[in-house]
Every structure is written in structure tokens, then in C-alpha cells.
């Protein structure tokens with residue numbers, strides 16, 4: 001009997017990218033998505049591709065030993081591949097890593113000067129694995145650098161000494177990156193963090209702040 005054909009994991013990324021593109025979180029070529037395979041290699045979006053119309057040929061496979069498999073010589077892996085690699089190394093349970101750019105992520109990254117962003121104590125943080133009542137939760141913020149390996153080095157250094165509360169990080173004036181145990185969960189994480197950012201921006205605009213959300 002033939003074993004059932006496994007669904008290509010790139011399809012989940014293509015659908016997620018289209019959805020994020022429609023939300024305005026992956027405009028043009030912004031953002032990158034990856035999914036890790038059982039052999040610890042991962043598929044990642046090729047650099048500079050429109051995220052609204054990805055095809056199977058718009059992915060590069062990165063093997064655990066660093067070997068890069070490209071669909072054709074002109075295709076380059078995402079410029080942020082080193083960040084995905086850093087997160088997969090730091091968090092062995094992570095099977096997928098998504099990075100998107102939204103207006104709100106950039107606005108909230110400027111709400112504080114330090115390297116953590118306090119989040120409102122929302123029930124929906126449960127969707128990101130935070131189960132305490134009235135949680136005191138903050139997201140890590142990293143400075144942006146045009147040399148992406150510098151961002152990856154800072155992530156490795158900080159998260160090795162101080163494990164993050166959430167499977168998410170903000171790159172100031174750039175966007176958010178999350179890691180998750182599956183590609184489907186990664187999509188939920190992006191939607192949840194983007195909702196929280198939207199709320200925080202709206203709350204500032206209306207002058208409404210909960211206790212603990214006072215401006216710096």
C-alpha cells in the first residue's frame with residue numbers, strides 16, 4: 001500500500017504570507033517565514049519576493065550543517081536567515097518562525113526607550129502561553145542593525161542569559177518576529193501580537209491607559 005503523500009510544508013507558508021500581505025503586515029517583499037522539518041533543516045522564504053504571491057520556487061532549504069539548497073542559482077535565502085537559525089538553536093521546540101512588518105509594531109517599539117515593552121494583562125496572552133491571572137508580561141525589544149548578523153548575535157546573547165517570557169521579539173522600527181511549535185500556531189501568534197499592538201496604539205490615541213500602562 002502506498003503511504004499517504006505528506007503535504008508540502010511550504011504551502012502553509014504561502015497561505016500565511018498571502019493572509020499577512022492582505023492584512024498589510026507583509027507589504028511588498030517585507031517579512032520572511034520559515035518552517036523546520038524533522039531532520040532539523042528548514043524551508044525559508046527567498047529574499048526579495050513579493051509575499052502576496054509566493055510560489056513553491058520562492059523558498060530555500062537550509063540544512064543543519066549550513067548547506068543551502070536553492071531552486072535556482074539566482075535565488076537567495078532571506079536576509080534574516082541568521083535570525084531564524086538563532087531562534088531554532090535557542091528554542092529546540094520551535095518548528096516555525098515568522099517575521100512581519102506592521103505600522104503598529106513600529107509605533108509600539110517607540111513607546112519605551114528601554115529593551116522591554118510592557119504588555120496589557122490581556123486574557124488573550126493565554127494564546128501566547130501566558131496563563132497567570134493579571135500577568136505582568138513584557139516583550140523583548142532589540143535595536144535594528146543593517147547588518148542582520150548583529151541583531152542575531154544580540155538575540156543569542158540576551159536570550160541565553162535572560163529567557164524571554166514570550167515566544168516573540170520586537171525589532172525597533174522594523175517589525176515583530178515570533179517562533180512557535182508549528183506553522184499554524186505561528187500564524188496565531190502573529191495575529192495575537194498584532195492585535196495587542198493595535199490595541200496599544202488605539203489606547204494611546206484615545207488617551208485610555210490601564211493601570212500599569214502609563215507612558216514612559
Ligand SMILES: CSCCC(=O)C(=O)COP(=O)(O)O
Pocket residue numbers: 028029030031032045046047048049077078079080099
Ligand atoms: C523590504 S523589507 C527589508 C528587508 C526585511 O526587513 C525583510 O523582512 C525582508 O527581507 P527578505 O530578505 O526576507 O526578503
Ligand SMILES: [Zn+2]
Pocket residue numbers: 030031032099100101174175
Ligand atoms: Zn524585516
